[in-house]
Amino acid sequence: VEAVSNRQSVRMVMGPEGNLYFSMLRITPEGAVPEFRAIDTRNDNQDVFTLTTEDLSSGFFGTNALVDADGNIYVSGESQLQKLTATGERIWTIGVPGLPRSLQFGPDGNVVFFTWNGWFQSVDPITADVTRQNLTPNREYGNSSAPRFTDDISERAYIDAPAVDAKQSIVYTTYTTRAGNSRIEAWSYDAATNGITLSWATDVIGGNVTSPVLSADYQRIYVETSGGALRAIDAADGVTVWTAALGYRSSAPKEPVVNEFGYIMPGGDPSAASMA
Numbered sequence: 001v002e003a004v005s006n007r008q009s010v011r012m013v014m015g016p017e018g019n020l021y022f023s024m025l026r027i028t029p030e031g032a033v034p035e036f037r038a039i040d041t042r043n044d045n046q047d048v049f050t051l052t053t054e055d056l057s058s059g060f061f062g063t064n065a066l067v068d069a070d071g072n073i074y075v076s077g078e079s080q081l082q083k084l085t086a087t088g089e090r091i092w093t094i095g096v097p098g099l100p101r102s103l104q105f106g107p108d109g110n111v112v113f114f115t116w117n118g119w120f121q122s123v124d125p126i127t128a129d130v131t132r133q134n135l136t137p138n139r140e141y142g143n144s145s146a147p148r149f150t151d152d153i154s155e156r157a158y159i160d161a162p163a164v165d166a167k168q169s170i171v172y173t174t175y176t177t178r179a180g181n182s183r184i185e186a187w188s189y190d191a192a193t194n195g196i197t198l199s200w201a202t203d204v205i206g207g208n209v210t211s212p213v214l215s216a217d218y219q220r221i222y223v224e225t226s227g228g229a230l231r232a233i234d235a236a237d238g239v240t241v242w243t244a245a246l247g248y249r250s251s252a253p254k255e256p257v258v259n260e261f262g263y264i265m266p267g268g269d270p271s272a273a274s275m276a
Contacts, residue, residue, distance in 0.1 A: 049088030
């Protein structure tokens with residue numbers, strides 16, 4: 001029998017005080033227990049706190065946390081977004097209309113995110129004031145407020161992290177169509193209303209597409225596709241500049257990384273990949 005060990009599904013984040021935050025599934029004889037943990041990297045990785053679904057909204061295991069410059073943490077699940085101190089104490093809690101896979105800071109410093117069932121939300125990190133927009137009012141989704149990430153991607157509109165150009169007040173995100181294909185969208189963010197307006201959208205790209213990754217000068221967007229391509233897109237109008245074949249396909253492509261010298265390092269998921 002294959003041994004089952006503790007596992008993670010999303011990235012770790014580091015706070016300015018040196019705490020490392022991450023979600024994990026702790027495997028016990030009774031089953032898997034989702035935990036959100038903090039360890040002190042300056043002090044022999046000692047535990048700072050551990051939170052479970054009794055403390056946080058269910059579904060948090062599949063989402064990425066966010067940390068601000070003061071060391072406060074933002075953690076979302078399928079029904080709530082919480083702001084916590086670096087010691088795990090709750091500052092505020094608000095409701096969310098569906099699971100956001102990843103949180104981001106908007107052009108004005110608000111916490112912004114897109115949910116799997118088509119909502120955009122902007123939250124003031126101090127007051128917790130909320131602005132919500134239903135971006136897909138004519139689209140229907142499944143009954144679950146937190147679908148499994150192994151489910152058909154056509155059941156989810158926005159499944160990963162947006163990218164933000166704070167200077168131009170543009171938020172870029174990947175949208176999944178009813179047919180399970182994708183497109184990159186650029187939304188103009190209005191700091192006066194905390195709302196967004198669609199600036200442009202690319203033509204439909206076949207299959208699953210990663211989160212958009214911006215170049216250092218914010219002029220290019222890079223994505224990977226499940227068809228095995230790395231694509232460069234003009235951030236001004238959504239036109240594809242070039243496409244490069246990666247030599248493998250993946251049903252779960254990983255977004256590329258752009259280093260400080262401008263080199264693009266494609267991602268990949270060996271467990272889901274096949275040679276093109």
